[in-house]
Amino acid sequence: xxxxxxxxxxxxxxxxxxxxxxxxxxxxxxxxxxxxxxxxxxxxxxxxxxxxxxxxxxxxxxxxxxxxxxxxxxxxxxxxxxxxxxxxxxxxxxxxxxxxxxxxxxxxxxxxxxxxxxxxxxxxxxxxxxxxxxxxxxxxxxxxxxxx
Amino acid sequence: xxxxxxxxxxxxxxxxxxxxxxxxxxxxxxxxxxxxxxxxxxxxxxxxxxxxxxxxxxxxxxxxxxxxxxxxxxxxxxxxxxxxxxxxxxxxxxxxxxxxxxxxxxxxxxxxxxxxxxxxxxxxxxxxxxxxxxxxxxxxxxxxxxxx
Numbered sequence: 001x002x003x004x005x006x007x008x009x010x011x012x013x014x015x016x017x018x019x020x021x022x023x024x025x026x027x028x029x030x031x032x033x034x035x036x037x038x039x040x041x042x043x044x045x046x047x048x049x050x051x052x053x054x055x056x057x058x059x060x061x062x063x064x065x066x067x068x069x070x071x072x073x074x075x076x077x078x079x080x081x082x083x084x085x086x087x088x089x090x091x092x093x094x095x096x097x098x099x100x101x102x103x104x105x106x107x108x109x110x111x112x113x114x115x116x117x118x119x120x121x122x123x124x125x126x127x128x129x130x131x132x133x134x135x136x137x138x139x140x141x142x143x144x145x146x147x148x
Numbered sequence: 149x150x151x152x153x154x155x156x157x158x159x160x161x162x163x164x165x166x167x168x169x170x171x172x173x174x175x176x177x178x179x180x181x182x183x184x185x186x187x188x189x190x191x192x193x194x195x196x197x198x199x200x201x202x203x204x205x206x207x208x209x210x211x212x213x214x215x216x217x218x219x220x221x222x223x224x225x226x227x228x229x230x231x232x233x234x235x236x237x238x239x240x241x242x243x244x245x246x247x248x249x250x251x252x253x254x255x256x257x258x259x260x261x262x263x264x265x266x267x268x269x270x271x272x273x274x275x276x277x278x279x280x281x282x283x284x285x286x287x288x289x290x291x292x293x294x295x296x
Contacts, residue, residue, distance in 0.1 A: 047210045049217070049239040055198050062195045069197070083263055084235035087256070091197040091232065105268065108235070112268030113261035115231055120253065120260025 037061035078136035083108030100136030226284035231256030248284030
């Protein structure tokens with residue numbers, strides 16, 4: 001399955017999150033060419049500020065593999081991870097990070113903390129951005145324009 | 149209950165975590181002078197890289213209050229929060245952050261990402277460090293020296 005197909009699944013999770021009234025962001029963890037976990041944001045449903053799509057997908061993948069570290073696994077997420085998630089992705093030893101839209105206000109990969117460039121970051125994934133960017137950005141824009 | 153007593157409870161959680169084979173770090177969430185949640189690290193037990201003491205304490209406090217945001221609550225933790233937890237503490241709108249030992253290698257408050265000083269940080273707690281520092285540092289030093 002090519003890169004864009006995995007991102008399509010992450011976008012589907014983002015749409016489902018939006019339909020539940022959550023910020024529409026989705027993530028997928030892939031290992032050996034197969035999806036092992038997928039998630040959308042659930043911060044409201046779970047009353048948990050850490051329940052971002054990336055952290056939920058990592059948690060679920062760790063449960064599937066019975067391993068808190070996901071060496072060799074890749075993560076696809078529709079938006080540039082925030083600083084919390086950027087660090088979580090590092091801790092989980094994710095090999096490659098693919099993300100859609102950039103997040104100037106809250107991103108922690110190419111904005112702000114730029115965690116993977118810090119001396120306190122002990123594992124940095126390879127980062128590929130801009131995949132499915134237009135769809136991911138449109139989902140978020142529609143969501144926030146409807147809320148206003 | 150004065151500040152040092154709350155940190156003593158966090159240190160007790162750190163000791164309990166160490167006894168379970170987890171990295172000995174503990175955290176407590178306090179609101180209106182009362183402890184509403186406490187936790188030690190559980191990353192190994194839960195196979196969850198996000199199960200740091202701070203995030204578990206915040207999650208439990210949010211469950212108790214049925215609110216993902218903990219405005220007016222304070223967090224006590226035995227070690228300088230990592231970048232992931234520093235961001236989670238911001239997202240939870242914690243009012244004051246008290247921590248014990250500094251963490252040059254992995255801290256995200258006064259080291260590395262220095263999240264609260266970033267333009268992508270939209271709420272910064274008041275930070276007080278060095279409370280119970282010697283006890284917190286000794287617990288970690290003993291734990292890692294026993295592992296070697």
